[in-house]
Amino acid sequence: MNTAPLGSRRRIVVGISGASGAVYGVRLLQLLRELDVETHLVVSRSAQVTLSQEMGLQLADVKALANVHYPNADIGAAISSGSFRVDGMIVAPCSIKTLSEIATGCTSSLLSRAADVMVKERRRLVLMVRETPLHAGHIRSLAAVTEAGAIVYPPVPAFYARPASIEEMIDHTLGRVLDLFDVDARTVRRWQGAIS
Template sequence: MRSQSSARRRIVVGISGASGAIYGVRLLRLLRELEIESHLVVSRSAQVTLAQELQMRIADLQALADVNYPNTDIGAAISSGSFRVDGMIVAPCSIKTLSEVATGCTSSLLSRAADVMLKERRRLVLMVRETPLHAGHIRSLAAVTDAGAIVYPPVPAFYAMPETLEQMVDHTLGRVLDLFDIESRTVRRWSGTAG
């Protein structure tokens, strides 16, 4: 029997209906390249966004993950704290999903799995995609942060001098994976200014 330290790393990936489906798709590809086991849950709205933004079918997305769960399966492995994972990334994260996690009133497997990360004190990163924000959004961002989540809006880092959309996405996801101590080799690290 393998010890926990030698077991393959596992990350839950949630994709909600916010714009930015490219983040979830590229994240799954990076995890596969890094040989990290991915457990995927996708909201119904995300399926629409995936088709509109990337002309991608849900079956093609699911093929990128090691394990897939229907968003309605509240009895799935990732709905329990006894199922060991390193954490969860919601990429992108809609305000609806954020609000459910912030209040603990979960209505789907996606928000339930995120809630489990918080109660088990595991890493939860929410790549919130909304702008501008009103006071209710800001209160939800504060509440979920107080509960232990990391809010990571996918804001591009221009010091990395990206030349393509893919480079911008990869840099952002590399910084998200840094939060799990996972080296993706997609980050152009800041080394200070010369002079």
């Protein structure tokens, strides 16, 4: 992983796209704030609808959780350039539209452009793809982003952890995502081996 030497504070870009599962992006921002990780947020227009429908949140509510927010149309934002040093990016959730733009390098928004920058700069990019079932075109896009160096991380619950609530399932999943950045969110019930 090519992490940027940023001093003692980590810096992660968070993208929230329009797929169902807006709670992953919101909770991720909350966890990163608790862990004192600097967050740079970009939210798609479709995500604003999903945030309202699924969580009753407005864009201002989510912006307040981030250190820096950029409008999705601002393709001149700091995160659109590889010269802006970050540890990586998490798209939570990641829609098939966003995935497809990253897979082809044909970016039409700041969210997909920032993700494309992570790929070209060989920085960590984690895509929490939220779609099912998948057709062949989706699978080809998943393969393409993986071959380019991104990590596809569908938010699949880990039932071995025996979660007692939806919140525990979400926190476990996000904790495993943050493990990929060597950030311990202290929300993962680690596998200790099967009990005989």
